Every structure is written in C-alpha cells, then in structure tokens.
Amino acid sequence: MLSHLRQLLKPAVLSIILLVGAAAAGAHEMTMADLTMREVAPKEFVWAWGIPGKNTPVSQDLTPAWPEGCVGDANTVRCGERGLAGSLSVNGIGKNYSAVILRITWQGEQRSTFTLTQNQSSVRLFGSARDDRDAWQVAQTYAVLGIEHILSGIDHLLFVLSLLFLVGFRRQLLATITLFTVAHSLTLAASALGALTLRSPPVEAVIALSIVLVCAEALNQKDTLTRRWPGIVAFVFGLIHGLGFAGALKDIGLPEQHANMALLTFNLGVEAGQLLVIGLAWLVLLATRRFAWTASARRAILYGIGSVSVFWTFSRIAVIAG
Secondary structure (H helix, E strand, C coil): CHHHHHHHHHHHHHHHHHHHHHHHHCCCCCCEEEEEEEEEECCEEEEEEEECCECCCCCCCCEEECCCCEEECCCEEEECCCCCEEEEEEECCCCCCCEEEEEEECCCCCEEEEEEECCCCEEEEECCCCCCCCHHHHHHHHHHHHHHHHHHCHHHHHHHHHHHHHHCCCHHHHHHHHHHHHHHHHHHHHHHCCCCCCCHHHHHHHHHHHHHHHHHHHHCCCCCHHHHCHHHHHHHHHHHHHHHHHHHHHHHCCCCCCHHHHHHHHHHHHHHHHHHHHHHHHHHHHHHCCCCCHHHHHHHHHHHHHHHHHHHHHHHHHHHHC
C-alpha cells in the first residue's frame, strides 16, 4: 500500500517542484540587452549597455567589436573618415543573453534599430541610418526571436498547457488553438503598429489570472460553458496574451524597412514554438498513458500550474497597486 502511494506521489511532487522551479526562474521571457549609441559629434558616439524595461546592469559576457577604423573605450566610440561604417558585432550572445538590440541615434535624430542573435551576431553599417538588410535576413532574425520568446515565456506556455489539459487531444483542440492564435495575432499586430496601447502591468496580471481560471476549469468535472466552448475562452484570453507578445516585440523594435515582414515572421515564430510544445505534450501523453499514475499526475500538474499562477497574479497586482 505504501509503495503504491509513493508511486502515485512521485510524479505529483516532481511536477510541482519543476513548476515552482520554473516560476523562480522568472515568468518570462528571453533576456535581451540594449546596446544604445548616440552620435554627439560627427563620427563620435557615446554608448552604453542596458536591459529593456529594467534598471539592472548588463553582465560582462557581452563585448562589442567596433567596425574597422573605429576606436572605443568605456563609453565613447570615435571613428575615422568613413564614420560608423562596416561590420559591428557583439561577442558573447547566447550565454546569458539571447539577443542584443542595437539602437543608434544619428545626428539629425534619425534612428536605426538592429537585432543581433547568436546566429547573426553582426550587422553591416553604412555611417548613416541606411539599412541594407533584405527581407529574408529580417525574416530569419524575427522568426527565431518569436520562437525564443514563446519557449522562454513560461506564463504563455503554461496557458497553452492548461488549454491542453482542459480540452485534451480531441478534434476540438484544433479549433481552440486556432482561435487562440487568431486572437493573439490580432492584438499583437494592432499593438505593434501603434493602433492599440495598454500598460504592461495590467496585461501581465490578466495573463496570470487567465492561467488560474483555465486550470480551475480543467479540474472541474462539471459540464460548464468553458468545457462546452473552450474556443471562446481561448479567443478572449488570446487577445490579452497578444498584448504580452507585443510588449516583447516593442522591446525588440521593428526595422523601418521590412517592418511588416518582421511582424509576420515574429508571429510565425511564436506559432512554431507553440506547435512544438503541443507536439512534445502529445509525445509525453503517448509515452505515459498506460501508467496508472497519470490521472494523479494530471491533477498535481494542474494544481502546480494554478498555484504558481495565483502567486504571479497577486504579485503583479501588487506592482499595479504600488
């Protein structure tokens, strides 16, 4: 009897530990660093590191390599006749930071924004706001950023997993996930293009609350409206999650050229990451459905997700109140 009880409790305890550990690591999302540069005199720049939306210092893992003809010290870069032209790269991307957002303000207040990743850790500059990247290069960069965002956005992933527990791998799942996708695509596009603006703290609080509510419905055995029409819930909360995605995209910035391509491929990257998680969940189900403890593990995981999300909800409301 005791050994059977241990077998039931083992997956439950493990699941809760994993969820709490994930929460401790942070609700979301990929860690980016800002490299800001401002031209204060012809071919002379001041530069600094930062983290979007935070006042924490950047670790020493990232080191810029200035274009040929440019010499930099702790906070200035002076360039020769060509100006800030040539290849600018950042070493160390991929260790503690998944991306570096290079923001340059030229004399005349023209601005350039470039996104550097581990696979594309350099950008070619031309001494002005000119952006020579083609649409394919922008598409590759922003698709990867979209995948990284959803895979490191624990709260978004937990919402998707909660929907899976609510609906199960039935035909209805396709419609539910499709409606969630359509909803967050609408608000992501509207916010990224400036048509819709909301403060981040309320959005983050509602995202956490959405996970709590879906977990509660997944644990409820009654035939509720949510169980009958999960697509409606997925669509309504998908609108809010889209605003969360838009917050990340705002931190990254859209290139002036190929902005629509960047927006589209970022969204496609989010969807690819989401489908990857659903596929992995299906494989886990296939591998474990013959075991007797799966029902207990399901309840434990839902209670774990719900508990973490309640904590997020109250902590994010406290931020709003403060």
